[in-house]
Amino acid sequence: MKMLRLLPALVLVAGLSFTGCKPKDSDIKASVEKSLKENPATSSVMVMVNDGVATLSGEVADAAAQSESAAKATATKGVKSVVNNVTVAAPVMAPAPVTITADDPLTNSVRDATKDYPTVTATVADGVITLNGTIAKASLPKLMMALNSLQPKKVDNKLTVK
Amino acid sequence: MALQDKYKGLTDAATAAGVSDLQVREQDGVLYIDGTAPSGAVKDQLWTKYGEIDPNFAGGDVVMNVKVAMDAAVTKVKVTTESSNLNIRKGPGTDQPIVGKAAHGETITLVSKSNDQWWLVRTDDGEEGYAYAQYLSAE
Structure with missing residues (x-):
């Protein structure tokens, strides 16, 4: 009987001692942050801890850093569960390399484009179109548009504009 | 970066005008501007x-390849030569034999644009061949 009466008290004591052992949210937060700071890839992740639930937020460069953040938080003492709101940054689009037409097709296309300009001489070397001769000012933009669309390396315009 | 600054007015204008797939890259002293204008x-x-930035385009520091977006539904194009007839050739190239002619201002049928410079066209007389795209514009 005595034991039975003591039971609630024991439970209470057990509960208290359990609460006593439980790390404080602020301490958990500090440990998770420390752990995340060890890797530059996860160092920018922000941490919030509420009743042992760690919520991670921020942006990292790749999925590996995203899962590593969660793994580190999960492994931290006192963390009951992890809400991983860390996002992966959109990859920076590497600019596509400039396409430059090879000399043979370029020479043919340049010949086609300059056919109607008898006063213009065009030569192609290493992707560079060199223009010599004369042209009317009004015709110049049209010729340049045509030549620029052929994807040359460069248009070296030495034309005398009249 | 100097070239991008020099032509900032141009690339800003391209962005403002809604040029899609705009790419501006500087390589070996040349600024490459690619995109599709609406x-x-x-x-x-x-x-x-x-x-305006480079009068007479004499600087040789820009290659601007801006295409004009064309509705896939477009099947009719107008011959926009200065005044002469437009040659229609057997294949894409001025070395190809002439198979027909389209008059200045005439509207002809666009069959295919598989080649950027030479479009496959058909006249109302049924002549089919390649014409130089620069002298054709969408109706």
């Missing part, structure tokens, strides 16, 4: 802007 007027406007 209309021929926008393309002309960009070339005017380019001409």
